[in-house]
Amino acid sequence: MGLEVVQVLLKAAAGGLFVLLFAALAEMIAPKRLAGVFSAAPSVALGGMLVTAWLSGxxxxxxxxxxxxxxxxxxxxxxxxxxxxxxxxxxxxxxxxxxxxxxxxxxxxxxxxxx
Structure with a gap:
């Protein structure tokens, strides 16, 4: 149970970090209507997969x-x-x-x- 909580917290932190990084990238591209594509699901998925690779393989x-x-x-x-x-x-x-x-x-x- 303890490892699962740590894994969820790490995934949330990594996902949040990647959201910030992708949002910064989205601010630099044009047109702005594509910014949401880069700042939501891909960044959270990437953060979650990195933590999963680190903890689970x-x-x-x-x-x-x-x-x-x-x-x-x-x-x-x-x-x-x-x-x-x-x-x-x-x-x-x-x-x-x-x-x-x-x-x-x-x-x-x-x-x-x-x-």
């Missing part, structure tokens, strides 16, 4: 990276499906249907990655 990092990749693909499918579904069915039905698309893509991705 490379095989756990591989599993985490595969999970992040499947999640990212599912999120893209959610975004692509969300706009037309929201226009067609409204907020509640459209977002629920888009969530169903996300779930289907995520489950299919995990079945492909971890048969």
């Amino acid at each position: 490379v095989s756990d990092v591989r599993q985490a990276a595969l999970g992040m990749t499947v999640g990212a693909v599912a999120f893209v499918a959610y975004c692509l499906a969300g706009v037309p579904l929201l226009k067609r069915w409204g907020v509640w039905k459209g977002s629920s249907a888009a969530l169903g698309v996300w779930l289907a893509v995520a489950v299919a991705g995990y079945l492909v990655v971890w048969p």
